Amino acid sequence: MKKLAEAAGAGTMVAPAATTSAVAPQPTTKGSRGAEVTKHPYPTIQLEPFLTPRDRKGSKRVIRDRSGGIAFVREDALSLDRIREAGIPLYNVGRRFRVLGPDGITEQERWIAPFDVIHRSRENPKDFDGLVLPLGELIHDHGLYLKLAPGIAELGINDRSDILLRRDTKQKDPTVGPVLNSFNTVITGRAKRLVTRTIYDEHRVDVKEALAWLKAFEAVSKAKTLISRFCCAGVQYTQKGNVPYLKKTSQVNFFPPDDPEMRVIAKAIDERFKERGGKRAPHVTILSLMGVPKTEAEYRGFLLRLKKARASAQKLGLPATLKASRLWDPDSKAVVTSNFVYFAPLKELGDEVTILTVNTDYHGEVKSRGVLSPLMAILSQIDIISAHAGAAVLNRQGTATTFTGPTGTGKTTAGAFWAEKNERYRREELKRRYRLDLEREGQSGGDLEEELDRIFPNVGILCQEDWIEILHDERRGWVFWSTERCLYARTGGFPGLKFVLAENTPILENVTADFGGARSIDSLGRITHDYFPERIFYDPTWGHLLYDRTSRPIAANVFLERNPNLDFCVKRVGADEAMKWLLIGRTPGGKYEPLYNAYPDFSGLLMTYGIVGEKLVEAVKAAEGGDLTKLGRGDVTLGRAIYDKLKVQLDLWRKNCAQVPTYIVNGAAGLELTQDM
Incomplete structure (x- = not known):
């Protein structure tokens, strides 16, 4: 037991017919169909009148969405003379893609993505999802993105804000991604x-x-x-x-x-x-x-x-x-x-x-x-808890805070928020807060600075970001240990990502280009690493994060929710209430994962059968009374197997939450406020 416990562990704007003046930045507004477009309104040009005669019907140079609107158009399918005569700057039409040959110099094609795809894809995502473009396939997952076709790599952006792509027709391997050391997978989510x-x-x-x-x-x-x-x-x-x-x-x-x-x-x-x-x-x-x-x-x-x-x-x-x-x-x-x-x-x-x-x-x-x-x-x-959770050291005693929640609630962000060494603002802010704590305790001068120097290197440390094991040790109480050598985390919001990519070549999984997902014309067409299924394999030995996976006692549990309908930001709960939150396991998208965890086989089965949320709470209550049919959807044998696995984890969590302070934190309050809590 001792060895195990101690093991290391805007509105839509139609451009005037004869104006070349820039549109001044304005606050976020609502479009004609009630869609919030972007913080800075952008011009929307109706391109149909400017198509060349041969491209107005059935042209391969004009790619239309399922509603018939233009989603992607070759530049030479547009009459640039008529666009100029209308007083419209080409810059206001959309984002240009320049496709270069294998040498990265010879230009092959120019395509334009109209700016209005940003709000059109938000209003009617089904019109775009799965649409095949000459450069790849559009995918709607938490926004619209472009999965670039095999052999197409991003080179960057030029001085005209054009996206530069290199196409190598000899490269046909669909697993090779568009940037350095990136890989595509056939599926990007749960098996059917x-x-x-x-x-x-x-x-x-x-x-x-x-x-x-x-x-x-x-x-x-x-x-x-x-x-x-x-x-x-x-x-x-x-x-x-x-x-x-x-x-x-x-x-x-x-x-x-x-x-x-x-x-x-x-x-x-x-x-x-x-x-x-x-x-x-x-x-x-x-x-x-x-x-x-x-x-x-x-x-x-x-x-x-x-x-x-x-x-x-x-x-x-x-x-x-x-x-x-x-x-x-x-x-x-x-x-x-x-x-x-x-x-x-x-x-x-x-x-x-x-x-x-x-x-x-x-x-x-x-x-x-x-x-x-x-x-x-x-x-x-x-008798060990397996938790879909991360852990971090946030207090001067060196004990851990665990962060439990489904994908997308911010486990990685919560654990690594203060740990990124190159983003100086956060570390300096953390130091300022500890300085205030010491001043309130009566310390000042050299003694304060000495104590601050002692404390500060040992706080704001990431221990693990996705999955931990938790057990009760008679001497140390509830402790955790890590399961993964390298982090497998979402690139979107990953702390210090630009520093990581500048110095290392991590494996990147399912890299795509923004096609409206960021709701910004500046991001349109660019690889932003914000695609929800994109992942990075980060090796902690690279040293961008303060990281220590050594096993530690747990000082507090945080269950992460992201629900704007909740009437609180943070709430302390007892063991019984904690069990209900765990069982319901609401995701940011309003679905349910038992124990905040879609990984276990029993969770997958319950989710397949729709025995989740309040239904699961009722089914567990029935099972506690001896009725296993609700858990097994009428099958007692199956219900018994589900309850056998679920009950062990629930019993352990109940003991843990009775002894370790447990909080529900609602991330809908925003990043900074959530980390304050």
């Missing part, structure tokens, strides 16, 4: 399907077929299955698959299997298992399949390739038809992005846990379903 097997023999058949698919991919690609071994929170993992990117990211994000810090934690975990009559912590295997045919037609093509490779599908163990596959989704009538797990009470977990991920190359999905979900199940057996 979660399959939970409650009978172990059925799960074994799933695993057997998955291994057969890996052998088939080996035969077709002439490349061996990729194997990655790593450690997370003291538990050992082996990942087998055919996605090079996932092998790379698992080794970057987590610890090597023989990491000294993890070995100490692993030993302590094994001791806790032995104390409870077990042998040691279970091992986790992740089978990651990418490229499984989606349809019968695709499967027939795959079988032909397999035959050319002189491999027998039958001998490998593949089904005769895709419909007969264990991976087939009868609802979609296809193979969709999926996760397969053995879902049973904790006591039936066994010594080996195997997770299948199908047709997803998104690290966040493999991390959540493949790594952290089984981790919670394993450590629940030895």
